[in-house]
Amino acid sequence: MADVDLVLPCLNEAAALPWVLDRVPANYRAIVVDNGSTDGSAGLARDAGATVVVEHRRGFGAAVAAGVAAADAPVVAICDADASLDPAVLPQLVGLLEGGADLVLGRRVPTERSAWPLHARAANAVLSRRIGRLAGVHLADIGPMRVARTDALRELHLADRRSGYPLEMVLRAAAAGWRIVETDVTYSPRIGRSKVTGTVRGTLTAVHDMNRVLREVRT
Template identity: 50%
Template sequence: MSDVTVIIPCMNEAGSLPGVLARIPDGYRALVVDNNSTDDTANVAESLGATVIREPVPGYGSAVHAGVVAAESEVVCVLDGDGSMDPQDLPLLVAALDDADLAVGRRRGGNSPLHARLGNAVLSMRLRTKYSLPVHDLGAVRAVRRQALLDLNVSDRRSGYPLQLLVLASKAGWTVTELDVSYSPRTAGVSKVSGSVGGTVVAVRDFWKVLK
């Protein structure tokens, strides 16, 4: 499928974007959402041929939602702009939509901090036991049909967006599939979430509100 937009929510990822954009699959369109960057993120993305929009409302969910609204393709993928995941894995997720409503990536490899791995494991287990979702990761990379995603009305505009998406998908009776994707250390900068214990605590708090 070639009618695919890759939404890349970014805040201060100028150092990583060249490598990420160079790996976007042929025929896919890159849409970078600049979420209040103070570095050269937008200019770097534009110079490399990506479409750039700016979302002033802070938060991961705000950036992703703005990208979904702006996209015009049948299918959208969401991928972090930090270089930790390989855009070349996206066609596998897109192909899975032949039999599923939502395809999410399970990160393999990398070296996430212990506090981030523990938070992810606890929340993923909750999704499996309470919502019967076959997932072991919170969907840092995903593929989904754009209109179906908009109709799902994911409202979280902070870190809880990917978790709320999964919960709402379960409640809507969606078929969710999880595939292994490669995962490496970010190529530049520091993670806004897993880069500190405080960032992880805030994210887990956002996540847990969704699960209540």
């Protein structure tokens, strides 16, 4: 059994996957969750030795939830599969988990302006402030790289299956009294076309999903 299962939600990431999978740390198992790819991503991942899970329901949350359900390591990590984040830094996050944290988030530090467009950065800042007011958790980023203990994460019973999943994880964890910490991670321009933060429309959709989660958790 691996020490850490790494969930990689994937929709047409064939151009980025070889680099991402090559950077997975030793004794980590890569679980690539194919979310409807048409570019051969699933076959490429299998050939590289990754475990492939197929999730037909479209959505970031649906893909991550399927990967978490397939995990059997004591720790689960989540990371985008587009090469914007380097899986090689994950032991840094897991170390904080072992040091007493319950949920560790990668706080994105862009290598260049195009890596994190202004509209996406502004939306992230607004949501971070709202989380601070609602849950008393002061974060700089609602980023896609994170680690937690597998069984504890499942016990949060996260319900969102779209872009609100990362936010719901933070809010439910805070409500459960988890210690949530951040650590800086390098954030580079992704390989290929972004489905969310690379476009204004994608960012607006994500904000809509996260606002819905905020309303649901508040009630």
